[in-house]
Amino acid sequence: MTAYVALLRAVNVGGTGKLPMTALAELCLSAGFVQVKTYIASGNVVFRSDGSEEEVRTALERRLTAHMGRPASVLVRAASEMAQTLARNPFPQQPANRVMALFFDGAPPSDPLEGATGVQGEEVRLGQRELFIFYPDGMAKTRLRLPAEKTGSARNMNTVAKLAAMAAAIA
DSSP states (O other): OEEEEEEEESOOOSSTTSOOHHHHHHHHHHTTOEEEEEETTTTEEEEEESSOHHHHHHHHHHHHHHHHTSOOEEEEEEHHHHHHHHHHOSOTTSOGGGEEEEEOSSOOOSSTTTTOBOOSSOEEEEOSSEEEEEOTTOGGGOOOBOGGGGTOEEEEHHHHHHHHHHHHHHO
16 A cells, blocks of 8 residues: 545635535545545645555546546645655755645646746745745745646645654654
């Protein structure tokens, strides 16, 4: 079995009428995943499965879509790839809460700043299936908008580190 991290994209997991983390865990269990553990109320879950990355993504997206009544998108990483993402962080000396990994299903855009607006000193670096973004003034104050944000899902490096550790613990 492989340990995976699933990152929900554009799904509000808190509040009334949304997707609580307990429901997310139940959907994972119904898909046959084991050792399911969620992390903070922002759509992060780790688990083990015999399925491939694509099979895991498809199974979870189908269950989320049926549960929510609208299409849902999930990005999936094996535990080893999440650890590699953490290790590839090109901004290791910066505060982890000001560095984001913007995850994609495939390769990131070769020129992530093409079509960007509101650039005010943020730094963007290419990863393998992610972009790394350093927000010197924090995300709350940024005006940066990247076209790639429409298809990716971002997590700060504190969250990436925690998810990598959680996935490694069940691998």
